[in-house]
Amino acid sequence: MKQPLEGIRILDLSRVYAAPAGSMILADLGAEVTRIEHPNGMDSTRDWGPYINGQSTYYLCANRNKKSMILNLKDEADLQILKELLVDADVIVENFKTGDMEKMGLGYEECKKLNPRIIYCSVTGFGHTGPLAAEPGFDPVIQAMSGLMDVTGAIDGEPTKVGIPIADILTAHYVAISILAALRMRDFTNEGQSIDLSLLDVQISNLANVASSYLNGGTISKRLGNSHNNVAPYQVFHCSDGPLMVCVGSDRQFEKFCKMIDREEWVLDERYKTNTRRKENEGELVEKIAEILIQKTRDEWIEQLQKYKIPGGRVNTIAEALEQPQIIARNMIGEIEHPQYGKVKFVKNPMQFSGLNIDYKLAPPILGEHTNQFLPLTSERKNG
Structure with a gap:
């Protein structure tokens, strides 16, 4: 060709x-x-x-x-x-x-x-x-x-x-x-x-959003581990068998996430109704979510995340990453x-x-x- x-x-x-x-x-x-x-x-x-x-x-x-x-x-x-x-x-x-x-x-x-x-x-x-x-x-x-x-x-x-x-x-x-x-x-x-x-x-x-935040608002981003500077909840949580990355990127996704974890009352809670409010109250919100996610395995939660169309995935080792079914299906490894x-x-x-x-x-x-x-x-x- x-x-x-x-x-x-x-x-x-x-x-x-x-x-x-x-x-x-x-x-x-x-x-x-x-x-x-x-x-x-x-x-x-x-x-x-x-x-x-x-x-x-x-x-x-x-x-x-x-x-x-x-x-x-x-x-x-x-x-x-x-x-x-x-x-x-x-x-x-x-x-x-x-x-x-x-x-x-x-x-x-x-x-x-x-x-x-x-x-x-x-x-x-x-x-x-x-x-x-x-x-x-x-x-x-x-x-x-x-x-x-x-x-x-x-x-x-x-x-x-x-x-x-x-x-x-x-x-x-x-x-x-x-x-x-x-x-x-x-x-x-x-x-x-x-x-x-x-x-x-x-x-x-x-530097993307980190540079834009400083240049346009004077905001100096800080180290946040596996959290996000601007969005919450958007980080690694621990399940019963290992770490899981969960990214709730919008208010609509947060509504679905609350339904997924059986906490629909949070949607109307003034502390969590918008991303801005969730970010302000991130510490207590993350603590509550962590107590829930630790009760099941990663695969159990991934099944639910996929059902509700919420981005999430296992924190893989390099071996797991290269051998995961998605990569094999995409034929990404050559010889x-x-x-x-x-x-x-x-x-x-x-x-x-x-x-x-x-x-x-x-x-x-x-x-x-x-x-x-x-x-x-x-x-x-x-x-x-």
């Missing part, structure tokens, strides 16, 4: 997660993505366990559907090979520190001279401007500086980072979105452009044959189209696995 990005060539000079995961999204959609890697393997995720047959499972999660070519960009001959590849490329993705690509003669202005249609996507911790432009920025640092950690964690606990590299993950999405937008713009202008993505900018832009490590399982791209099947053709590449496929092409260019 024809893929939407078929024919788009991407040179991926990035490492770790944010940028590589972004180019992987584009690779899933059919782009030809080639990782340009140092002969010594400078991507630290290759060294992060746990491992499967000696291969990092962290590396595996961000690099499917790509090829790998070894080039030492500090070597003049290898640098020239990259520039030859650049002439026929559509996109460059890189996450070197600000200024490093320019030092190698690979900044946007230099690349633009070789290929005016090139789309040049740079990913850094803080962007190419501002007082922190030259500083390194890893995901936990960004979570801290963006204020995310200050609103995450137990009420009486310390600021807490999210359990996944959320700033990197969100940035990966913006890598894909911005490149797609630039490709579409190129259709109109026949020119490429540079994209400057900052992890801090991305995480700040994703691909790796030339060196055997069968590798992965979580599929979540985009499901009516007229497109995403093709998972290439396992995450071994360092330099496809180098020899590209060198003849550069030789042909010289001879031609």
Whole structure:
């Protein structure tokens, strides 16, 4: 089946997660993505366990559907090979520190001279401007500086980072979105452009309602554990066999929730009639609900939540999450044959189209696995 990005060539000079995961999204959609890697393997995720047959499972999660070519960009001959590849490329993705690509003669202005249609996507911790432009920025640092950690964690606990590299993950999405937008713009202008993505900018832009509350009302959100800043009841409750997330998002849902737990008189109670009043009296309301929900199992309550169309779900372990029937029914777990490590399982791209099947053709590449496929092409260019 024809893929939407078929024919788009991407040179991926990035490492770790944010940028590589972004180019992987584009690779899933059919782009030809080639990782340009140092002969010594400078991507630290290759060294992060746990491992499967000696291969990092962290590396595996961000690099499917790509090829790998070894080039030492500090070597003049290898640098020239990259520039030859650049002439026929559509996109460059890189996450070197600000200024490093320019030092190698690979900044946007230099690349633009070789290929005016090139789309040049740079990913850094803080962007190419501002007082922190030259500083390194890893995901936990960004979570801290963006204020995310200050609103995450137990009420009486310390600021807490999210359990996944959320700033990197969100940035990966913006890598894909911005490149797609630039490709579409190129259709109109026949020119490429540079994209400057900052992890801090991305995480700040994703503070959502927390940022809006402060900017428009001066309200500084606090850590609320598993509760919500603006809605109640909207949190984790404990059942007889474990934790359950319950989200009563409107007054109408609260009416149904009260019926579900046999407390219909609460609907007319002035303390609970509206979300604003429920939030004001959240402590006592939550205590009452907790006394009720602890009396049954999670599955018993989930059956009732589904009956009354109230959002709720088990607080799963990772194993439970990946093995739950809904995920199996959606066919979200894939498997691909790796030339060196055997069968590798992965979580599929979540985009499901009516007229497109995403093709998972290439396992995450071994360092330099496809180098020899590209060198003849550069030789042909010289001879031609």
